Amino acid sequence: MKLFCLLTLFFTLTIQAQFQINGIVTDSNRKPLPFATITTLDNNNTITDVDGKFDLKINAKTSTFSVSYIGFQTKIVALTDHKKFYSISLSEKTDDLKEVFVSNENPALTIIKKVIANKNLNNPQKKLSSFEYKTYNKLIVTANPDSIDGRIDSSAAYKDFNKKTINIDSSDYKFKEIISKQHLFQTEKVSQYQFGNNKLKETILGTKMAGFKQPVYEIIAFNLQSISVYGSKYELFETKHQSPIADNAFSDYNYKLLDTVPIQGRNTYMIYFKNKKKRKSNGLEGVLYIDQENFAVAKAVMRIKGVLDISGIHEFEYVPSEKIWFQSKTTFKIVKGKNNDDIKILGGTIQFDGDVEDNFEPRKKSASDFTYLLSESNNFDIHYNTNTPIKNPSLYIEIKDDASKKPEEFWNTYRKESLDLKSQKTYQLLDSISISKRIEKRLGLGRKIINGYLPIGPIDLDLKKIISYNNYEGFRLGVGGITNDRFSKNFRIEGYTAYGTKDGVFKYSLGSGVLLDKSTNTWLNGSYTDDVREIASTVFAVDKRVFKIYDPRPINISTFYKYISWKANVQTKIIPKTEAVFELARTYVEPKFDYLYNLNGQLYSSYVMTTAMASIVWAPFSDFMQTPTGRTETDKRFPRFTFQFTQSLPNVLENDFTFSKIDFKTEYEKKYLNGQKTSLLLQGGVAMGDVPITHLYNTMPNNLTKETVMQRITFAGRNSFETMYFNEFFSSQYVFFQVKHGFDRIRIMKKVRPSLVLVTRMAWGNMEKPEQHVGPAYKTLDKGFFESGIELNRIFKGFGLGGFYRYGPNQLLKFEDNIAVKISYVLDLGL
Known part of the structure; x- marks a missing residue:
């Protein structure tokens, strides 16, 4: 008792x-x-x-x-x-942060300097040799029912007792009714994080996504906020900002000491920071709680208030044994911002009002104005300096094969608190809606169309093969495709056939492949092809397929060669952070233009090449994700390098020539916080031995041999010389360099927002054994080739205009012959 x-x-x-x-x-x-x-x-x-x-x-x-x-x-x-x-x-004071000058007298600045000086002592990824922990994450897209006007609101009308006609609308009423019972979207995830040898890896043990039996891996890989607050860049919603504690942060931020606040029994300084720049894209602001003893971050609140109102909160627990603050919880939230335009997020359109302008009439708020996204992650089971080996450390994210098949007992073990009735109904209702509206199938359809395929039953129809045009074939009409998972997950058949209306010849290809290893996307393939190809073109076997509704450059090409080829290759991602193709091929080549190849007095009008080729792209700085369906690059970073080596095989399958080819390409891209971007491309190749002109280099010309500038107006290529004429130069060795600098889009009118791009290209080349090539007249690039230009892209509906000028040793006598005007088109898929 x-x-x-x-x-x-x-x-x-x-x-x-x-x-x-x-x-x-x-x-x-x-x-x-x-x-x-x-x-x-x-x-x-x-x-x-x-x-x-x-x-x-x-x-x-x-x-x-x-x-x-x-x-x-x-x-x-x-x-x-x-x-x-x-x-x-609260009532406003007369003093404001704008009046605070950053100087040595500013106590907040003194504190931040000490934070920066002690970063390596307080950053877990610098101080600790290794650590690991588990995280439970829940993400919802929802709205607060109390904030929504519950009055019936869809163009219905009725008359009240005073006989007045009142228009009413039911959408808000229905939305409030729905949101009172369920969330709009919901996903859960349990992960294990491991850090060691300066690498952090996330292994997803379980994932659950409302409405999807198979998770959408793109959403899982989406980076909502930085894991660490100590990096030089802080990331919110896939946008990087200068960190308020970066080494050079003082030039970008104002700081103000607000108060001293205890956290877990330790006194902290509460410091407000705000970006000095007025641009919304640079408007990172927030509050840092700094430990008064060791100047570590004990709590951080990061915020951007612009088109979206985004906040990221980091909470830490102090670990006395390690004398370090270790992250215990992160919270990410998106609500509506202030702007006149609608935006797209997670595949849906969100509307919101803009700042009040002259003659601007605010629209009636719709249901999506009340929508917000909330993601919360709680860390637990934390271990320090474990030195446990990390399996596949080159992977940034690894998703276990059974992650989407975990039973309810698994989730109840890791949830901090059990799901409320609203969350339970979200899974039930969204799963049923997804089935009834075939959401997963529609998402898969969209993915394939973006990559240029249209699934029809067990076959994905290749949209690139339907119609094209060039000066040799005329209109090229065809059909092609590849089998998909409905046919087989481990075996595929692909092929195409096409007919040229000008040359009157059918072309075709047929191939198949077998999956050797799913985790590394390793396939063994074989094919037979009878087709034509542009002469002296450089093709990297590992380059990603780029789908264009309309590819303009080949229209103007008239010099092709016919080839009949047997190929066997292995495609694999078995080497970390690479993709490789190893290939054996026997190819019969017949130039379809006036050309003979002279080898030791013997003239060849056709020839056989038996070759071995290795092609590899290496992206050492990119992040990769391992999913149950294979390995993908989730965050493309630069520089990245592509190598390709081709060697002929003497006396094998009637091979005629002995030669080697080495091709190389490196790409670099830097995005700036102000919306600008610089891109660099360095590419080169060397052909050694006896190589006909069909397999040399033309450095991507894209200009017509017409009299006037207006007659030469065509669509711009991606990385081509716009002022170089087709078949003007050929080389057996070359180096090509391109630099592009794009500025942020300029708003002229609401729907007219062009982007200005400055372009400079240069190339050098040389021709070994020019006496071997009989027929075409051409020049060499031993004196170099230079052009520069301005592109004004996406002026209206994706269309733009560019102008380019040719200068240097290969400049032409007539001024107008050095000028090229080009039309550009950028297709915005909203991705």
């Missing part, structure tokens, strides 16, 4: 000792104030979220709490019995 009374008293006191209040903090105009600080006398504190809302657990003895915000007067709020929600309005 005494024990019962003691327990009853204990639980009663426990219940009375702590309860939760919530509320919202606004300014005098009722606009929410994010990051406002809520503090009690016993040093219990929190901050408001991006909507100005807060939750605070307080003790029964607490009678007041204070609310403070940058540039506003602090307010003391008295607690009232039985009152759970508090609406607090």
